[in-house]
Amino acid sequence: MKTSYLTLITFITVLFATAQDKKQQDQTAIKDMCGCYEVTFNFTETFNYSNDSLYKPSATKVDKALEWAQLVTDEEDKIQIQHLLQVGNPAEPMIIKHWRQDWLFENQDLYTFDVNNKWVYEHKAKNDVAGQWTQKVYQVDDSPRYEGSSTWVHVDGKSYWENTTPAPLARREYTTRSDYNVLLRGNRQEITDYGWLHDQDNHKIIKEEGKEDVLLAKEKGYNTYVKVDDSRCKAAANWWKENTAKWELVRAKWDNVYARNKDLTLEEKVDNKVLYKHLFNDEVTEKEQIDPIIESFVKK
Numbered sequence: 001m002k003t004s005y006l007t008l009i010t011f012i013t014v015l016f017a018t019a020q021d022k023k024q025q026d027q028t029a030i031k032d033m034c035g036c037y038e039v040t041f042n043f044t045e046t047f048n049y050s051n052d053s054l055y056k057p058s059a060t061k062v063d064k065a066l067e068w069a070q071l072v073t074d075e076e077d078k079i080q081i082q083h084l085l086q087v088g089n090p091a092e093p094m095i096i097k098h099w100r101q102d103w104l105f106e107n108q109d110l111y112t113f114d115v116n117n118k119w120v121y122e123h124k125a126k127n128d129v130a131g132q133w134t135q136k137v138y139q140v141d142d143s144p145r146y147e148g149s150s151t152w153v154h155v156d157g158k159s160y161w162e163n164t165t166p167a168p169l170a171r172r173e174y175t176t177r178s179d180y181n182v183l184l185r186g187n188r189q190e191i192t193d194y195g196w197l198h199d200q201d202n203h204k205i206i207k208e209e210g211k212e213d214v215l216l217a218k219e220k221g222y223n224t225y226v227k228v229d230d231s232r233c234k235a236a237a238n239w240w241k242e243n244t245a246k247w248e249l250v251r252a253k254w255d256n257v258y259a260r261n262k263d264l265t266l267e268e269k270v271d272n273k274v275l276y277k278h279l280f281n282d283e284v285t286e287k288e289q290i291d292p293i294i295e296s297f298v299k300k
Contacts, residue, residue, distance in 0.1 A: 019131070023105065026133060026152040029159040030079050030103045032191050034071045036233035037225040040064050043172065045204075048217040057217060061172060067098065067225070068236035072244075077105040082247070084236040095239040097247070097280070099145070100138040107134040111144055111264060113166045115181055115207045118265040119144050133161065135189070141276035142250050143266060143297070144258075146185060160190035166205075180204040180216045195227035246285050253287075253294045265299040 041064075045057040066086045073080035083098040106129050111119040129149050136147040146167035153160055164186045169177065186201035200221030206214040230237070257264065268274065270293075278284065278293045 022131070022154070025154050025159070026105075027079065029152055029154070029161075029191050030081075030133070031071060031074070032159075033101075033189070033196050033225070034069045034081055035195075036228050036230045036236075037067050037069065037195055038064065038228055039067045039226075040224050042220075042222040042224075043170075044220055046218045046220050049215050050217070058173065058177065058219070066093075066228075066233065068233035068240075069225075070237065070240050072100075073102075079103040082240065084233075084240060086233055086236045093235045095236050097140050097243075099140065100142060102134075102136040102138070104134045104136065106130060106132060107149065109258075109261060110134065110147055110149065111136075111258065113144075113146050113168060113182070116265075117168070117268060118263065121261055121263050123261070124149070135161065135163065135187075137167075138254075139276070141279045142247070142254050143275055144264065148187070158190065160188055162186075162188045180206050182207045182213075183219075195225040197225070198223040246290075249287050249290050250279060250294070253291050257294065257298060267297045267299060270296045 040062065042060075042062050043058075044060040048055055048057055068084045068086060070082045070084065071079070072082050080100065080102045082100045085096040085098045086093045087096060088094040106126070108124045108126060108129055110122045110124060112122060114120050132149045132151050134147055134149040137145045139145050146165050148163035148165035150161055150163040153162075164184065167183045167185045168174065169181070169183055173183075182205040184203040184205050186203075188197075188199040190197045190199065198221070200219070200223070202219040202221060203215055204217040204219060206216055266275075270278070275294070275297050279290070284290060284293065
């Protein structure tokens with residue numbers, strides 16, 4: 001009996017150590033996405049299923065940018081990375097606050113995009129997210145975009161994370177397309193020898209209440225993040241230091257909204273302005289200004 005007990009304790013100890021080692025690998029892979037990158041964004045519509053003979057697919061899009069991925073939070077179960085674009089004259093570049101990605105370990109609270117600026121809250125069972133990381137992707141104003149929970153895979157010298165989840169139309173599309181209203185995103189984040197890769201297989205979906213979803217077209221995205229010396233993104237790093245206090249207040253207010261743990265629907269505009277135009281105002285810096293602005297966009 002004593003031998004069996006010691007064997008069980010040894011097995012549990014080894015299992016725990018293995019899980020901890022795997023989690024550390026996950027954390028390292030996530031934080032490997034930080035730093036300064038030359039990014040190439042590639043998108044092309046691959047197949048369309050429209051019955052309209054005049055259907056016109058989106059043009060193939062290739063863009064390049066210099067992007068700084070700033071590590072904001074580095075905790076055991078939470079890693080936050082803020083992306084900043086550095087554009088224009090390298091001597092006097094302009095900094096644009098870009099998207100943000102949060103990674104939460106074994107997170108049980110998810111907001112899944114539905115349609116029409118609505119996200120549906122879901123509390124997952126602990127067993128359903130065991131060992132998984134949720135990637136939560138946010139808009140430039142830290143409002144929700146899309147999120148999904150999956151397991152990081154480390155095999156054959158590769159480290160990657162894959163997930164498929166619904167999302168609003170991509171920024172490159174929502175000002176020009178209105179013939180579909182959901183982008184089902186197949187996302188793969190892979191750490192590479194040159195930096196990292198965001199590989200996407202996306203479906204453009206028409207979603208209407210009471211009807212089956214209709215697949216309008218498929219799209220391939222292939223975004224490469226090639227690591228360069230951090231000194232090239234010094235202007236972006238300095239901008240973040242100067243503005244970090246303001247955006248900490250913005251994140252705190254959104255955390256308050258998300259913690260209500262119920263479906264969330266946002267207004268498109270308030271006072272004829274979208275949210276980021278309110279928050280990007282340089283004169284808006286205090287909690288007393290930020291909180292009511294964000295709250296005004298939350299539909300009751």
